[in-house]
Amino acid sequence: MKKLLLLLAIHTLFISGCSAIKAGGAEITGLSLLNDRRTRDAILTDETIEANASAKLNTYYNLREKCHFNITSYNGAVLVTGEAPKEEWSDLIIDNVRVIPNVKRVHNKLVIANPSPLNFRANDALITGRVKTALTQIPGFDSSWVKVITEKRTVYLMGLVHRNEGAAAIEAARHQSDVKQIITVFEYLD
Secondary structure (H helix, E strand, C coil): CHHHHHHHHHHHHHHHCCCEEEECCEEEEHHHHHHCCCCHHHHHHHHHHHHHHHHHHCCCCCHHHHCEEEEEEECCEEEEEEEECCHHHHHHHHHHHHCCCCCCEEEEEEEECCCCCHHHHHHHHHHHHHHHHHHHCCCCCCHHHEEEEEECCEEEEEEEECHHHHHHHHHHHHCCCCCCEEEEEEEECC
């Protein structure tokens, strides 16, 4: 019933021209649904994976205070980034993410280290913004095809792209200041 109501809300979004709906705490805009290469079900599944991961990991006492981690899902592939000061905490995070329904694969990019300071994360947010802006400047490229995540100046690019589009996204990211490394988690369409 819940899924039917959500699909009805999405349908209403297209018919009425509403700007956005909320699904599992995440906002899905009409524009993102129209341009995203994932199906509507895949988008909702990814949002559900991220919400379930957060809910599950928040049940562990003070894990968010001891570690810094981000869970990003794209077409069922989950990227886990951040820092955990102990290997057993990193293992706990990854083990919990792996068993979430609809997770196809987990890309573990957690580093065994103390959580990064807030000023590092603020700089990462600026880098992400610059990369996203650069993606909008690529002729014939829709920036909604790629998610951009930055951790400690390492830029992760996720999405459903053709190889030439992935190469263009990498090139655009490479030219942004303060980028240390680029790691792709693309699913190629060709």
